[in-house]
Ligand SMILES: Nc1ncnc2c1ncn2[C@@H]1O[C@H](COP(=O)(O)OP(=O)(O)OP(=O)(O)O)[C@@H](O)[C@H]1O
């Protein structure tokens with residue numbers, strides 16, 4: 010096959026102190042369609058190599074001054090990728106061995122056969138092309154900032170891209186782990202949509218969402234009459250995903266009962282609908298994700314060890330965003346485009362710099378939210394630092410922690426809605442330092458409703474005049 014590089018004329022540097030010999034070799038090369046230059050000694054040759062890149066060097070070994078072998082050492086330093094072929098006198102096996110040990114690409118014996126030289130040169134050119142191609146590929150990968158919908162410029166993201174490419178066609182299970190918002194679901198989608206199953210369904214399932222019984226029938230289906238209300242039989246999500254991928258999110262929350270059933274599905278490649286007595290074969294790739302330390306759950310006994318090993322055939326660990334700051338500006342740009350509704354939003358350099366220094370506990374999702382909010386509030390397409398509300402601003406953090414703790418307490422106390430409204434109203438009043446007008450606004454009610462609920466006005470507060 011002819012590749013473009015084959016058609017480029019190759020240039021060879023011929024080094025020999027014997028003028029007649031040199032010219033003979035040059036003529037031979039030109040005859041074969043190659044370009045050739047000549048040097049009468051090693052020092053001259055090295056000077057030429059310093060300024061020009063040759064595709065190969067063809068040199069005599071025995072020359073006055075620097076020998077061919079000594080020159081070889083210099084070329085290895087100067088142009089490590091340039092192949093050097095040495096010409097040795099017939100029968101001088103020792104110097105041939107020495108040449109190869111010193112790093113020559115090949116040697117030919119003099120007086121030589123035309124073909125022997127040309128064949129050796131062709132091999133040298135081929136190796137050089139391969140090296141060049143490899144280098145280009147490497148450079149292309151290093152410059153890549155996306156794979157499918159995934160953005161990433163960091164070394165760890167590039168590794169993930171490469172891994173996805175390598176395993177997207179396989180049916181092996183994948184366990185994706187990473188903190189919340191690191192892009193676990195996105196990795197699962199990318200695995201599916203870049204592989205051979207792309208034209209078959211991708212079915213995401215959240216394992217926390219439903220109680221065990223319901224979850225089982227969701228996953229595996231049920232037969233008619235399997236339980237009260239099962240008036241017709243229903244296909245499960247595994248069957249819906251036939252030929253494609255099922256993505257079991259938050260797998261660490263799966264109940265022990267369901268864990269055993271899932272293990273059986275992975276072992277037998279068959280599912281059995283709830284209430285049914287027949288198993289049906291399924292061809293589904295199982296990808297799971299968790300933001301927990303599943304190994305620790307296995308140690309603690311809350312997650313089945315055998316299931317863990319079945320699920321963890323290909324582990325993909327997404328590092329938190331703060332450990333790959335190189336990705337932040339690229340992600341920010343992508344989110345600006347995603348939410349910019351066709352407008353050409355950019356980050357001022359100072360803004361990009363500040364984003365890179367944030368801790369991003371909520372990872373890419375948090376960054377996305379921050380960008381989305383900034384776009385909504387900014388008048389300009391170029392976002393300055395003051396247009397961006399950074400996540401570690403203490404106010405925002407404290408309030409959300411308070412709210413979490415508040416809700417936790419409320420749930421623990423099993424309150425009625427009425428009691429909850431009172432408690433929440435108190436909570437909001439606390440957060441406004443007792444300012445009822447502001448509290449009423451947050452609660453979405455009239456200030457007088459607040460008074461009616463028993464939150465009496467302070468002396469300093471006057472009831473608003475009543476309008477019709
Ligand atoms: N590398 C990335 N490139 C582009 N977008 C990303 C990347 N990582 C995450 N996102 C975006 O961030 C958001 C959160 O990602 P995703 O839902 O996949 O995270 P997650 O790890 O599943 O989070 P959780 O643990 O909370 O479920 C999505 O909008 C996703 O598109």
Ligand SMILES: [Mg+2]
Pocket residue numbers: 193194258
């Ligand atoms: Mg998720």
